[in-house]
Amino acid sequence: xxxxxxxxxxxxxxxxxxxxxxxxxxxxxxxxxxxxxxxxxxxxxxxxxxxxxxxxxxxxxxxxxxxxxxxxxxxxxxxxxxxxxxxxxxxxxxxxxxxxxxxxxxxxxxxxxxxxxxxxxxxxxxxxxxxxxxxxxxxxxxxxxxxxxxxxxxxxxxxxxxxxxxxxxxxxxxxxxxxxxxxxxxxxxxxxxxxxxxxxxxxxxxxxxxxxxxxxxxxxxxxxxxxxxxxxxxxxxxxxxxxxxxxxxxxxxxxxxxxxxxx
Amino acid sequence: xxxxxxxxxxxxxxxxxxxxxxxxxxxxxxxxxxxxxxxxxxxxxxxxxxxxxxxxxxxxxxxxxxxxxxxxxxxxxxxxxxxxxxxxxxxxxxxxxxxxxxxxxxxxxxxxxxxxxxxxxxxxxxxxxxxxxxxxxxxxxxxxxxxxxxxxxxxxxxxxxxxxxxxxxxxxxxxxxxxxxxxxxxxxxxxxxxxxxxxxxxxxxxxxxxxxxxxxxxxxxxxxxxxxxxxxxxxxxxxxxxxxxxxxxxxxxxxxxxxxxxxxxxxxxxxxxxxxxxxxxxxxxxxxxxxxxxxxxxxxxxxxxxxxxxxxxxxxxxxxxxxxxxxxxxxxxxxxxxxxxxxxxxxxxxxxxxxxxxxxxxxxxxxxxxxxxxxxxxxxxxxxxxxxxxxxxxxxxxxxxx
Ligand SMILES: Nc1ncnc2c1ncn2[C@@H]1O[C@H](COP(=O)(O)OP(=O)(O)O)[C@@H](O)[C@H]1O
Ligand SMILES: [Mg+2]
Numbered sequence: 175x176x177x178x179x180x181x182x183x184x185x186x187x188x189x190x191x192x193x194x195x196x197x198x199x200x201x202x203x204x205x206x207x208x209x210x211x212x213x214x215x216x217x218x219x220x221x222x223x224x225x226x227x228x229x230x231x232x233x234x235x236x237x238x239x240x241x242x243x244x245x246x247x248x249x250x251x252x253x254x255x256x257x258x259x260x261x262x263x264x265x266x267x268x269x270x271x272x273x274x275x276x277x278x279x280x281x282x283x284x285x286x287x288x289x290x291x292x293x294x295x296x297x298x299x300x301x302x303x304x305x306x307x308x309x310x311x312x313x314x315x316x317x318x319x320x321x322x323x324x325x326x327x328x329x330x331x332x333x334x335x336x337x338x339x340x341x342x343x344x345x346x347x348x349x350x351x352x353x354x355x356x357x358x359x360x361x362x363x364x365x366x367x368x369x370x371x372x373x374x375x376x377x378x379x380x381x382x383x384x385x386x387x388x389x390x391x392x393x394x395x396x397x398x399x400x401x402x403x404x405x406x407x408x409x410x411x412x413x414x415x416x417x418x419x420x421x422x423x424x425x426x427x428x429x430x431x432x433x434x435x436x437x
Numbered sequence: 438x439x440x441x442x443x444x445x446x447x448x449x450x451x452x453x454x455x456x457x458x459x460x461x462x463x464x465x466x467x468x469x470x471x472x473x474x475x476x477x478x479x480x481x482x483x484x485x486x487x488x489x490x491x492x493x494x495x496x497x498x499x500x501x502x503x504x505x506x507x508x509x510x511x512x513x514x515x516x517x518x519x520x521x522x523x524x525x526x527x528x529x530x531x532x533x534x535x536x537x538x539x540x541x542x543x544x545x546x547x548x549x550x551x552x553x554x555x556x557x558x559x560x561x562x563x564x565x566x567x568x569x570x571x572x573x574x575x576x577x578x579x580x581x582x583x584x585x586x587x588x589x590x591x592x593x594x595x596x597x598x599x600x601x602x603x604x605x606x607x608x609x610x611x612x613x614x615x616x617x618x619x620x621x622x623x624x625x626x627x628x629x630x631x632x633x634x635x636x637x638x639x640x641x642x643x644x645x646x647x648x649x650x651x652x653x654x655x656x657x658x659x660x661x662x663x664x665x666x667x668x669x670x671x672x673x674x675x676x677x678x679x680x681x682x683x684x685x686x687x688x689x690x691x692x693x694x695x696x697x698x699x700x701x702x703x704x705x706x707x708x709x710x711x712x713x714x715x716x717x718x719x720x721x722x723x724x725x726x727x728x729x730x731x732x733x734x735x736x737x738x739x740x741x742x743x744x745x746x747x748x749x750x751x752x753x754x755x756x757x758x759x760x761x762x763x764x765x766x767x768x769x770x771x772x773x774x775x776x777x778x779x780x781x782x783x784x785x786x787x788x789x790x791x792x793x794x795x796x797x798x799x800x801x802x803x804x805x806x807x808x809x810x811x812x813x814x815x816x817x818x819x820x821x822x823x824x825x826x827x828x829x830x831x832x833x834x835x836x837x838x839x
Contacts, residue, residue: 286724293706
């Protein structure tokens with residue numbers, strides 16, 4: 175029995191009168207790929223925003239359990255950067271790269287929360303700072319190589335082809351050494367070849383034992399990747415289970431009727 | 438190439454310019470003879486000149502738009518200077534030449550010009566300080582002069598009441614200004630763009646108004662005079678020697694500032710600032726503490742302003758609140774924008790041009806400010822990214838890790 179990494183219970187988020195999330199429960203176990211699906215506007219991105227501290231949820235609990243300990247860390251009320259430090263890293267549905275920084279620098283930013291040189295170290299460039307800087311560059315470059323972005327290392331991020339930009343978002347998130355990687359529609363806007371490459375890439379990342387929570391519209395991708403699937407609609411969880419179970423679930427089919435075709 | 442519509446627009450533009458400049462270029466009133474001379478030919482020149490410039494600008498834009506798009510990685514126009522700076526030998530030669538000019542300058546030019554140069558160097562440091570806040574961290578600060586004032590008054594007051602010398606107060610002035618930077622930073626942490634600009638503008642004015650009205654503390658509008666000049670091991674300087682000394686001190690400060698800012702920019706912290714400028718939310722999601730990073734930017738920027746403030750008080754030996762108006766902030770900001778946001782060499786050039794140009798344009802007498810304004814406008818049309826845009830450092834990987 176695998177240990178849970180992320181446990182979310184009763185997560186509720188109100189925007190004025192709109193209840194975007196309605197008492198949602200979700201959990202991810204270590205090494206798993208879990209998909210979160212649902213029609214547009216179901217509240218999936220809002221869910222990510224709540225657990226990563228960008229929004230403060232109205233109610234509910236969010237716990238993170240590092241695999242090597244049994245102590246639960248509550249993420250509720252933490253700031254986004256603190257959440258990332260604890261071990262959740264995300265990508266954005268609408269790409270949010272640092273456009274005027276190079277590809278390598280984008281990934282180096284991801285190393286920020288795992289390193290500590292500050293004003294003094296920067297000005298006097300102490301031995302410790304130089305060593306740290308070197309390790310930042312090397313780790314970042316290794317991640318670029320792994321994600322097939324090394325050739326672009328010195329390009330500005332906004333000069334990359336679309337698919338590569340999506341991969342760079344993943345690279346940047348991986349650089350923070352997350353316990354759980356959150357991907358918000360990584361295949362959105364990709365052509366079929368790029369989607370196939372992405373499918374391979376996510377499997378490769380998962381092989382290292384990386385737990386992944388994935389929001390995705392492309393059903394083929396979801397079915398191919400996920401160990402378990404959560405389905406939500408109008409802020410509520412309407413189903414959960416293995417890909418095979420979800421495929422047969424009448425509630426899901428109803429919610430998705432006509433939606434799946436254009437994905 | 439030029440459509441009829443554009444010609445018409447050009448004609449209207451030139452007519453508009455003639456209308457705007459009519460009172461100064463056409464009418465000439467001679468108060469002694471009590472006559473008015475109408476110089477109509479000037480209006481014609483103005484019209485032709487404006488029309489010509491309009492066509493030129495249009496042509497330039499046209500060419501720029503229709504250029505075959507260049508390969509992607511050279512999108513950032515790499516200037517001649519960048520080329521030089523990237524080659525170690527040429528860079529050494531350039532640095533040597535600049536250093537020689539800097540050292541010899543006072544010996545070939547008058548004391549007056551040395552003094553002007555010292556002022557320009559002060560603006561170089563101010564520009565580099567503001568560059569941390571605006572250019573790197575992307576926080577539009579319109580009240581930067583406040584920190585400059587804090588530094589200047591710190592020295593003036595400590596010198597007046599406690600007789601503290603320049604070198605003692607220099608770090609104190611910098612630190613107090615940095616403290617004010619944090620003080621301003623806290624309330625504006627959540628603000629961005631225009632809102633931040635307005636609040637910082639207000640902050641700058643508040644400091645000036647306090648200095649103006651709190652007479653008991655700051656001696657009000659009449660200011661503080663007889664501030665000690667910078668000393669050197671208790672030596673007595675004549676005025677001329679002192680100007681020379683101040684000049685070399687400023688050169689030293691500029692070098693230190695460039696060194697420090699360059700290192701900051703090229704560090705983990707500098708990257709965090711740039712990331713913050715690019716996208717705040719993504720930045721936080723990547724684990725960067727927005728508050729801390731912003732506050733450090735504010736305080737480090739303010740620190741340099743404080744240092745220059747102390748220097749300013751020591752150089753002029755007299756300060757009053759009139760030296761710290763919004764215009765100063767505007768000039769420093771122009772230096773950063775004109776020079777190229779985030780680019781150290783750009784800011785250095787920007788400061789030298791903006792401060793020295795009005796001096797050397799004196800030959801144009803009353804048209805001086807007009808020419809100055811014209812040059813600024815042209816700059817922003819032809820090089821909106823600034824004189825010398827920043828280039829990001831690139832990393833080479835000959836050896837593959839693993
Ligand atoms: N900041 C916000 N303010 C108000 N409403 C919001 C906000 N963010 C999301 N919503 C609403 O929450 C609902 C879910 O949106 P979202 O989470 O983006 O859906 P999904 O990612 O599943 O397509 C939508 O109705 C949206 O309008
Ligand atoms: Mg979404």
